[in-house]
Amino acid sequence: MTASISGERATLADPTRRLVEASREIAPVLRRTADAAERDSRLTPEAERALREAGLFRLGVPKRWGGEELAPADSLEVSAEVALACPSSAWVVMVSYVAQQIAASFGEQARQDLWGDGPDVPMCGVFGSVGVTAAPVEGGLLVSGSWAWASGSHQADWALLGVPLPGEPGAATERGLALVPASALTIDKTWDMAGMRGTGSDTLIADKVFVPYHRLRRFADVVQGQGLPEEPLYRIPPGSMTVVSMGPLLGMARAVLQLTMEAVEGGKPMAMSLHARLADSPSVQAALAEAATLIDSAYLHLRRSAEFIGTAAASGTTPTLLERARVRMDAGHASTCLRQAVQALLTVSGAGSFSLTKTIQRHWRDLETASRHPTLNPGLAKEMYGRALVGDDRPVSPMV
The missing domain is CATH 2.40.110.10 (Butyryl-CoA Dehydrogenase, subunit A, domain 2)
Incomplete structure (x- = not known):
């Protein structure tokens, strides 16, 4: 009997648990409208309404203005959950969160302009x-x-x-x-x-x-990460916030793992072999083990960095260049891990996975596209981290 796995997870407390549960509740809507979103190159009004009613467009809004003021590690969990159903929805939620996190640092008059009529402002x-x-x-x-x-x-x-x-x-x-x-x-x-x-x-x-x-x-002021001591979220510079951009990608890879496991546990045979079931093949077993571990490795690196930047901001500590570069490295490494995991899983699933009628191929296309975002470039992350490790403080990017 095969075992169902959900991957490495942190123990969640409110409000994160509540928001993750809300994301699960709207998952049927997001799945049902995903084809239309792909066809029209935008989320459907129904999906947008579901995200708004679930409170997912207030994640980065200050609590004093009715928002969640969600910590980076918690945002990671929420966007990953949304991506299980619809990667595009998760990306839109994540981008809104990051933009809100920066916007909150503009001052009270700007906050009034944005959230004076309510916090649900994508x-x-x-x-x-x-x-x-x-x-x-x-x-x-x-x-x-x-x-x-x-x-x-x-x-x-x-x-x-x-x-x-x-x-x-x-x-x-x-x-x-x-x-x-x-x-x-x-x-x-x-x-x-x-x-x-x-x-x-x-x-x-x-x-x-x-x-x-x-x-x-001034952009130079924004990248320094300045905010009130009682609002640590808004003290985090945008370079470090790039780690939360990985939440949707994490969810995409988890979705591919789930879909692959469904095929394996459903008794699908291994084509052109004597294995009556994929589950009987040692090569499939090894690929599943590798993929599951790569996804867990990505999550653990992302969770480490997301918790680190949140804790540093809460304590008023300014991370060193080496620490900030490690955050970027964790994101770049996670991106590589997730792509490798999905490649292994698609090999298990076979050529049929690439039918345009299959959800799994959309997750693959979405992951391959999103992981090329410039803030998630693993090569640039290695350059940043490598320079910092040898004490070379010459700037490679303002987003570190």
Whole structure:
């Protein structure tokens, strides 16, 4: 008799347990609408409504404004659970959480703008500012430009966007971030990818949109991670928050493991062999062991880093360059582990897994696409961590 496995998990307490359970309750909706999301390159209104009603668009909102103010390790658990049903939904939830975490550091007036009418405010964000212009006017800037790859753009009520910040005459322009209401932006449908199709990562366009100064911040200040002592979540710099981007990928790999185990436990034979069942094959047994362990290894590395950045922020400790680089390395290593695990599982499942009627191939396409996100680049992570290990503090990326 084969054993059903669910993988390595932490013991969860409220509110995380409540949010994970809410994610499980809406899973049938997310699964049912996943094909439509893939076809339309955006989440369906039904899926968006389910995510909102489950409270998954308030994860990064301060408690004082009615949100969950969820710690990074807990966010990891929630987005991984959502991804079991729909990776695109999980990615949109994760992006909103990260954008909210940064937006909360803009100050009380900006918080009032965002959450004065309630905490269920999905967000999207793009840090890049190539080709964006910002003209000074009384009280703020007039911003024009476009921002591609805006995951969750169709659900977002607000966007966190990269903008140039003009200095004094003769001074260099600085890189900045702006909070812009989605109602002031238009969407150009440019997202047509092999994977993560349902994220609706289209292009946002602004044409002379006014942004007041209280909704602008220097990027250099944001990456330092500054916030109130009583709100440690908002003290974590965005470079370290990249570890929570792995939550959806973790869920994708777990879903592939579950689907593969269902085939194995269901008595599927091994094609072109004398094994009446996949479960009887030593090579299949070895592949399952390898894949399950790789997924657990990814989770343990991610959980370690997510707990570390949360604990450091709560204690007021500033992580060293080596510690921050290790966080990036944990994310990059986890990405590699999950891709290797899914490759092994697909070999067990066989060529039939690649039928477009099978859910497993969508998880594979989604994982292969999402794991190429620049913040999850394992090669860059190795460069960061390797330099830090030998005491070389030359910057490789501002996101460390």
